[in-house]
Amino acid sequence: MRGIVMAAPGDVRVEEREDPKIIKPTDAIIRLTATCICGSDLWPYRGVEPVNHTPMGHEYVGVVEEIGDEVKTLKVGDFVVGSFVISDNTCEICQAGYQSRCVHAEFVSQTIGTQAERARIPFADGTLVATPGHPAPDLIPSLLAASDVLGTGWFAAVAAEAGPGKTVAVVGDGAVGLMGVLAARQLGAERIIAMSRHADRQALAREYGATDIVEARGDEGVARIKQLTNGLGAHSVIEAVGTHESMMQAIRATRPGGHVGFVGVAHEGVSLPADELFFSEVHLHGGPAPVRRFLPHLIQLIWDRKINPGKVFDLTLPLAEASEGYKAMHERRAIKVLLSL
Ligand SMILES: [Zn+2]
Numbered sequence: 001m002r003g004i005v006m007a008a009p010g011d012v013r014v015e016e017r018e019d020p021k022i023i024k025p026t027d028a029i030i031r032l033t034a035t036c037i038c039g040s041d042l043w044p045y046r047g048v049e050p051v052n053h054t055p056m057g058h059e060y061v062g063v064v065e066e067i068g069d070e071v072k073t074l075k076v077g078d079f080v081v082g083s084f085v086i087s088d089n090t091c092e093i094c095q096a097g098y099q100s101r102c103v104h105a106e107f108v109s110q111t112i113g114t115q116a117e118r119a120r121i122p123f124a125d126g127t128l129v130a131t132p133g134h135p136a137p138d139l140i141p142s143l144l145a146a147s148d149v150l151g152t153g154w155f156a157a158v159a160a161e162a163g164p165g166k167t168v169a170v171v172g173d174g175a176v177g178l179m180g181v182l183a184a185r186q187l188g189a190e191r192i193i194a195m196s197r198h199a200d201r202q203a204l205a206r207e208y209g210a211t212d213i214v215e216a217r218g219d220e221g222v223a224r225i226k227q228l229t230n231g232l233g234a235h236s237v238i239e240a241v242g243t244h245e246s247m248m249q250a251i252r253a254t255r256p257g258g259h260v261g262f263v264g265v266a267h268e269g270v271s272l273p274a275d276e277l278f279f280s281e282v283h284l285h286g287g288p289a290p291v292r293r294f295l296p297h298l299i300q301l302i303w304d305r306k307i308n309p310g311k312v313f314d315l316t317l318p319l320a321e322a323s324e325g326y327k328a329m330h331e332r333r334a335i336k337v338l339l340s341l
Contacts, residue, residue, distance in 0.1 A: 002015070003017040003113055005017070005054065006051045006053070009045060014319065022068045022120070024068060026071060026123050026125065028064050028066065028068065028074060030060070031062050031063050031065050033061050033062045034140050035057050036144055037115070038057075039174050041056060041109075041329075042326070042329060042330055045326055054110065058108035059149075060147055061080065061081050062119075064078045072125055073125045074124055079134050082108075083290075084108050084147060086102070086107075086108065086123050091103045099293055104126075115322060115339060117319070142307070142310035145175075145309035146299060147291065149175040149312060149336065151298060153183050153263070156261035156263040157180050159260075159286055162238075163189060166184075166190060166234075166235040166236050168237070169237045169254075170192065170210075171221075172195070172240030173194060173195065173196035177195075177238065178205055179309055184236070191212065191228075192209055192210045193214055196213060201335065207311070219252075222249060234253055234258060236260075237251075237258065237260045239260060242262075242267055243270065247264075247270055251276070251280055255282075256282065257281060313335075314335050316339075319339045319340065325337035
Protein backbone atom coordinates (compact mmCIF):
# COMPACT_ATOMS: atom_id res chain seq x y z
CA MET A 1 0.00 0.00 0.00
CA ARG A 2 1.02 3.62 -0.34
CA GLY A 3 1.75 5.63 2.80
CA ILE A 4 3.39 8.88 3.82
CA VAL A 5 6.84 8.66 5.39
CA MET A 6 8.88 11.58 6.69
CA ALA A 7 12.44 10.66 5.77
CA ALA A 8 13.96 13.68 7.54
CA PRO A 9 12.76 17.15 8.61
CA GLY A 10 11.00 18.77 5.64
CA ASP A 11 11.29 15.60 3.52
CA VAL A 12 7.83 14.08 3.07
CA ARG A 13 7.51 11.13 0.69
CA VAL A 14 4.87 8.77 -0.63
CA GLU A 15 6.34 5.30 -0.26
CA GLU A 16 5.28 1.73 -0.74
CA ARG A 17 4.66 0.34 2.76
CA GLU A 18 3.88 -3.19 3.88
CA ASP A 19 0.15 -4.01 3.92
CA PRO A 20 -1.16 -4.21 7.49
CA LYS A 21 -2.30 -7.59 8.80
CA ILE A 22 -4.30 -8.74 11.81
CA ILE A 23 -1.72 -9.55 14.50
CA LYS A 24 -3.87 -9.79 17.61
CA PRO A 25 -7.51 -10.97 17.87
CA THR A 26 -8.53 -7.46 19.08
CA ASP A 27 -7.18 -5.76 15.91
CA ALA A 28 -9.11 -4.36 12.97
CA ILE A 29 -7.81 -3.41 9.53
CA ILE A 30 -9.41 -0.32 8.05
CA ARG A 31 -9.27 1.15 4.56
CA LEU A 32 -8.89 4.91 4.96
CA THR A 33 -11.53 7.14 3.38
CA ALA A 34 -9.78 10.35 4.39
CA THR A 35 -6.89 11.43 6.57
CA CYS A 36 -5.20 14.75 7.29
CA ILE A 37 -2.15 16.65 8.43
CA CYS A 38 -2.01 17.80 12.07
CA GLY A 39 -0.36 20.92 13.48
CA SER A 40 1.69 18.50 15.60
CA ASP A 41 3.06 16.88 12.39
CA LEU A 42 4.83 20.20 11.81
CA TRP A 43 7.08 19.71 14.86
CA PRO A 44 9.13 16.94 13.18
CA TYR A 45 8.74 18.72 9.81
CA ARG A 46 10.49 21.75 11.32
CA GLY A 47 13.12 19.59 13.03
CA VAL A 48 11.87 20.38 16.55
CA GLU A 49 11.12 16.68 17.15
CA PRO A 50 13.38 13.90 15.85
CA VAL A 51 12.21 12.09 12.72
CA ASN A 52 13.81 9.35 10.64
CA HIS A 53 11.77 7.52 8.01
CA THR A 54 8.71 7.78 10.27
CA PRO A 55 5.24 6.71 9.07
CA MET A 56 3.04 9.80 9.52
CA GLY A 57 -0.55 10.52 10.44
CA HIS A 58 -2.88 9.87 13.36
CA GLU A 59 -6.27 11.21 12.25
CA TYR A 60 -8.51 8.89 10.29
CA VAL A 61 -11.91 7.74 9.15
CA GLY A 62 -12.49 4.67 7.05
CA VAL A 63 -14.20 1.38 6.42
CA VAL A 64 -13.50 -1.81 8.37
CA GLU A 65 -12.02 -4.42 6.03
CA GLU A 66 -11.10 -7.20 8.43
CA ILE A 67 -11.53 -7.89 12.15
CA GLY A 68 -9.83 -10.17 14.64
CA ASP A 69 -11.78 -12.99 16.37
CA GLU A 70 -12.34 -11.02 19.57
CA VAL A 71 -13.69 -7.78 18.03
CA LYS A 72 -17.34 -7.51 19.12
CA THR A 73 -18.70 -4.02 18.45
CA LEU A 74 -17.61 -3.68 14.82
CA LYS A 75 -18.21 -5.63 11.67
CA VAL A 76 -16.65 -5.66 8.22
CA GLY A 77 -18.07 -2.80 6.16
CA ASP A 78 -18.71 -0.44 9.11
CA PHE A 79 -17.66 3.18 8.66
CA VAL A 80 -15.56 4.16 11.68
CA VAL A 81 -13.95 7.15 13.35
CA GLY A 82 -10.97 6.49 15.60
CA SER A 83 -9.04 8.33 18.25
CA PHE A 84 -5.39 9.34 17.78
CA VAL A 85 -4.51 7.24 20.82
CA ILE A 86 -5.21 3.50 20.99
CA SER A 87 -7.22 2.52 24.07
CA ASP A 88 -8.88 -0.62 25.43
CA ASN A 89 -11.73 1.50 26.91
CA THR A 90 -12.04 -1.00 29.76
CA CYS A 91 -9.21 -0.30 32.23
CA GLU A 92 -9.76 1.94 35.27
CA ILE A 93 -8.16 4.93 33.57
CA CYS A 94 -10.38 4.54 30.48
CA GLN A 95 -13.48 4.06 32.62
CA ALA A 96 -12.65 7.35 34.36
CA GLY A 97 -12.66 9.05 30.96
CA TYR A 98 -8.92 9.29 30.30
CA GLN A 99 -8.57 6.90 27.36
CA SER A 100 -5.56 8.85 26.08
CA ARG A 101 -3.67 7.48 29.13
CA CYS A 102 -5.08 3.95 28.93
CA VAL A 103 -2.83 1.29 30.42
CA HIS A 104 -2.56 0.00 26.83
CA ALA A 105 -2.24 3.47 25.26
CA GLU A 106 -0.23 3.75 22.06
CA PHE A 107 0.04 6.81 19.85
CA VAL A 108 -1.20 6.17 16.33
CA SER A 109 1.32 8.67 14.97
CA GLN A 110 4.65 7.02 15.70
CA THR A 111 4.00 3.38 14.87
CA ILE A 112 0.84 3.01 12.79
CA GLY A 113 0.73 6.14 10.60
CA THR A 114 -2.71 6.76 9.09
CA GLN A 115 -1.56 8.96 6.22
CA ALA A 116 -1.83 5.73 4.25
CA GLU A 117 -4.28 3.62 2.29
CA ARG A 118 -4.87 1.13 5.11
CA ALA A 119 -4.09 0.80 8.80
CA ARG A 120 -4.09 -1.81 11.57
CA ILE A 121 -5.92 -0.49 14.63
CA PRO A 122 -5.18 -2.40 17.86
CA PHE A 123 -7.94 -2.65 20.53
CA ALA A 124 -10.47 -1.85 17.80
CA ASP A 125 -13.49 -2.06 20.15
CA GLY A 126 -11.89 0.42 22.53
CA THR A 127 -10.51 2.82 19.92
CA LEU A 128 -12.98 2.96 17.02
CA VAL A 129 -16.60 4.08 16.97
CA ALA A 130 -18.92 3.11 14.09
CA THR A 131 -21.14 5.81 12.59
CA PRO A 132 -24.91 5.11 12.31
CA GLY A 133 -24.46 4.26 8.61
CA HIS A 134 -22.27 5.21 5.67
CA PRO A 135 -21.96 9.00 5.74
CA ALA A 136 -22.90 11.44 2.99
CA PRO A 137 -19.64 12.69 1.37
CA ASP A 138 -20.07 16.20 2.83
CA LEU A 139 -20.02 14.76 6.39
CA ILE A 140 -16.62 13.09 5.95
CA PRO A 141 -14.46 16.18 6.76
CA SER A 142 -16.44 16.76 9.97
CA LEU A 143 -16.15 13.12 11.03
CA LEU A 144 -12.43 13.27 10.31
CA ALA A 145 -12.16 16.41 12.49
CA ALA A 146 -13.71 14.42 15.37
CA SER A 147 -10.70 12.06 15.26
CA ASP A 148 -8.43 14.72 16.77
CA VAL A 149 -8.94 18.50 16.47
CA LEU A 150 -12.62 18.54 17.41
CA GLY A 151 -12.14 16.00 20.21
CA THR A 152 -9.12 17.95 21.44
CA GLY A 153 -10.88 21.34 21.34
CA TRP A 154 -13.86 19.75 23.07
CA PHE A 155 -11.69 18.29 25.86
CA ALA A 156 -10.02 21.69 26.30
CA ALA A 157 -13.43 23.35 26.72
CA VAL A 158 -14.58 20.68 29.18
CA ALA A 159 -11.29 20.90 31.11
CA ALA A 160 -11.69 24.69 31.24
CA GLU A 161 -15.26 24.14 32.52
CA ALA A 162 -16.84 26.19 29.74
CA GLY A 163 -20.60 26.37 30.27
CA PRO A 164 -23.64 28.59 30.82
CA GLY A 165 -22.85 31.97 32.34
CA LYS A 166 -19.12 31.61 31.64
CA THR A 167 -16.76 33.84 29.72
CA VAL A 168 -14.30 31.68 27.78
CA ALA A 169 -11.07 32.99 26.24
CA VAL A 170 -9.28 30.92 23.59
CA VAL A 171 -5.51 31.26 23.10
CA GLY A 172 -4.52 29.94 19.65
CA ASP A 173 -6.42 30.27 16.35
CA GLY A 174 -5.27 27.04 14.71
CA ALA A 175 -7.72 24.22 14.05
CA VAL A 176 -7.80 23.15 17.72
CA GLY A 177 -8.41 26.71 19.00
CA LEU A 178 -11.25 27.11 16.50
CA MET A 179 -12.72 23.79 17.65
CA GLY A 180 -12.43 25.05 21.24
CA VAL A 181 -14.62 28.01 20.23
CA LEU A 182 -17.17 25.63 18.67
CA ALA A 183 -17.13 23.41 21.78
CA ALA A 184 -17.53 26.36 24.18
CA ARG A 185 -20.59 27.48 22.17
CA GLN A 186 -22.09 23.97 22.23
CA LEU A 187 -21.47 23.74 25.99
CA GLY A 188 -23.48 26.94 26.45
CA ALA A 189 -20.81 29.56 27.23
CA GLU A 190 -22.19 33.08 27.39
CA ARG A 191 -19.24 34.92 25.94
CA ILE A 192 -16.37 33.54 23.86
CA ILE A 193 -13.27 35.62 23.19
CA ALA A 194 -11.07 34.32 20.36
CA MET A 195 -7.48 35.56 20.40
CA SER A 196 -6.42 35.85 16.74
CA ARG A 197 -4.76 38.24 14.36
CA HIS A 198 -5.67 36.52 11.08
CA ALA A 199 -8.81 37.82 9.32
CA ASP A 200 -9.77 34.42 7.82
CA ARG A 201 -9.44 32.66 11.19
CA GLN A 202 -11.33 35.44 12.98
CA ALA A 203 -14.20 34.99 10.51
CA LEU A 204 -14.32 31.24 11.13
CA ALA A 205 -14.10 31.81 14.91
CA ARG A 206 -17.14 34.12 14.70
CA GLU A 207 -18.99 31.56 12.62
CA TYR A 208 -18.26 28.93 15.29
CA GLY A 209 -19.58 31.18 18.06
CA ALA A 210 -16.93 33.72 19.12
CA THR A 211 -18.56 36.91 20.44
CA ASP A 212 -15.34 38.95 20.70
CA ILE A 213 -11.96 38.97 18.97
CA VAL A 214 -8.74 40.09 20.65
CA GLU A 215 -5.77 40.65 18.36
CA ALA A 216 -3.25 41.59 21.07
CA ARG A 217 -0.92 38.92 22.44
CA GLY A 218 1.14 38.37 25.59
CA ASP A 219 0.72 40.90 28.42
CA GLU A 220 -1.22 43.22 26.13
CA GLY A 221 -3.61 40.40 25.26
CA VAL A 222 -4.06 39.59 28.96
CA ALA A 223 -4.82 43.27 29.69
CA ARG A 224 -7.45 43.24 26.94
CA ILE A 225 -9.15 40.12 28.39
CA LYS A 226 -9.22 41.82 31.81
CA GLN A 227 -10.75 44.95 30.28
CA LEU A 228 -13.51 42.81 28.80
CA THR A 229 -14.21 41.06 32.14
CA ASN A 230 -14.42 43.89 34.69
CA GLY A 231 -10.73 43.50 35.50
CA LEU A 232 -11.22 39.91 36.70
CA GLY A 233 -10.11 37.68 33.83
CA ALA A 234 -12.06 34.92 32.05
CA HIS A 235 -13.72 32.07 33.95
CA SER A 236 -12.39 29.56 31.45
CA VAL A 237 -9.34 29.74 29.21
CA ILE A 238 -8.47 27.27 26.46
CA GLU A 239 -4.77 27.03 25.62
CA ALA A 240 -4.18 25.51 22.17
CA VAL A 241 -0.60 26.42 21.25
CA GLY A 242 1.91 24.82 23.64
CA THR A 243 4.58 27.50 24.02
CA HIS A 244 5.78 29.19 27.21
CA GLU A 245 4.22 32.48 26.07
CA SER A 246 0.83 30.95 25.30
CA MET A 247 0.71 29.06 28.62
CA MET A 248 1.53 32.20 30.59
CA GLN A 249 -0.98 34.19 28.56
CA ALA A 250 -3.66 31.58 29.39
CA ILE A 251 -2.86 31.45 33.11
CA ARG A 252 -2.73 35.23 33.46
CA ALA A 253 -5.99 35.72 31.53
CA THR A 254 -7.85 33.40 33.98
CA ARG A 255 -9.57 34.83 37.06
CA PRO A 256 -8.84 33.38 40.53
CA GLY A 257 -10.90 30.21 40.88
CA GLY A 258 -11.12 29.86 37.09
CA HIS A 259 -9.97 26.99 34.91
CA VAL A 260 -7.34 26.60 32.20
CA GLY A 261 -7.82 23.71 29.75
CA PHE A 262 -4.48 23.21 28.00
CA VAL A 263 -4.08 20.99 24.96
CA GLY A 264 -1.22 22.57 23.01
CA VAL A 265 1.60 20.01 23.10
CA ALA A 266 4.17 21.51 25.47
CA HIS A 267 7.67 21.67 24.03
CA GLU A 268 11.07 22.50 25.41
CA GLY A 269 11.19 25.95 26.97
CA VAL A 270 7.82 25.80 28.72
CA SER A 271 8.52 26.26 32.43
CA LEU A 272 5.81 27.53 34.73
CA PRO A 273 6.93 29.75 37.64
CA ALA A 274 5.72 28.05 40.84
CA ASP A 275 5.41 31.30 42.79
CA GLU A 276 3.15 32.88 40.19
CA LEU A 277 1.10 29.67 39.90
CA PHE A 278 0.73 29.60 43.71
CA PHE A 279 -0.83 33.03 43.87
CA SER A 280 -2.87 32.70 40.66
CA GLU A 281 -5.37 30.29 42.29
CA VAL A 282 -6.36 28.84 38.93
CA HIS A 283 -7.12 25.21 38.05
CA LEU A 284 -4.87 23.69 35.39
CA HIS A 285 -6.10 20.60 33.54
CA GLY A 286 -4.85 19.35 30.21
CA GLY A 287 -2.83 16.87 28.21
CA PRO A 288 -3.42 14.68 25.15
CA ALA A 289 -7.21 14.69 24.77
CA PRO A 290 -9.17 11.53 25.60
CA VAL A 291 -10.99 11.86 22.27
CA ARG A 292 -12.57 8.40 22.66
CA ARG A 293 -14.60 9.73 25.62
CA PHE A 294 -16.34 12.26 23.39
CA LEU A 295 -16.54 10.38 20.06
CA PRO A 296 -20.07 8.90 20.37
CA HIS A 297 -21.52 12.33 21.27
CA LEU A 298 -19.51 14.21 18.63
CA ILE A 299 -20.42 11.71 15.90
CA GLN A 300 -24.11 12.17 16.75
CA LEU A 301 -23.85 16.00 16.66
CA ILE A 302 -22.21 15.75 13.21
CA TRP A 303 -24.67 13.11 11.98
CA ASP A 304 -27.59 15.36 13.01
CA ARG A 305 -25.85 18.32 11.27
CA LYS A 306 -25.81 20.37 14.48
CA ILE A 307 -22.12 21.25 14.06
CA ASN A 308 -19.87 21.63 11.02
CA PRO A 309 -16.29 21.21 12.28
CA GLY A 310 -15.15 20.08 8.81
CA LYS A 311 -14.90 23.72 7.77
CA VAL A 312 -11.44 23.89 9.39
CA PHE A 313 -10.13 22.00 6.36
CA ASP A 314 -9.38 24.79 3.92
CA LEU A 315 -7.25 22.71 1.53
CA THR A 316 -7.89 19.22 0.15
CA LEU A 317 -5.20 17.29 -1.72
CA PRO A 318 -4.80 13.70 -2.84
CA LEU A 319 -2.60 11.59 -0.56
CA ALA A 320 0.10 11.56 -3.26
CA GLU A 321 0.48 15.35 -2.84
CA ALA A 322 0.95 15.24 0.94
CA SER A 323 4.31 16.98 0.61
CA GLU A 324 2.58 20.11 -0.74
CA GLY A 325 0.06 19.87 2.11
CA TYR A 326 2.82 19.93 4.74
CA LYS A 327 4.40 22.91 3.00
CA ALA A 328 1.09 24.82 2.89
CA MET A 329 0.53 24.29 6.63
CA HIS A 330 4.14 25.08 7.48
CA GLU A 331 3.87 28.36 5.57
CA ARG A 332 0.45 29.02 7.15
CA ARG A 333 -1.23 29.14 3.75
CA ALA A 334 -3.67 26.53 5.08
CA ILE A 335 -5.28 26.04 8.51
CA LYS A 336 -5.62 22.29 8.01
CA VAL A 337 -5.14 19.99 5.04
CA LEU A 338 -7.39 17.03 4.26
CA LEU A 339 -5.78 14.19 2.30
CA SER A 340 -8.24 12.27 0.16
CA LEU A 341 -7.86 8.65 -0.92
ZN1 LIG B 1 -7.73 1.59 29.11
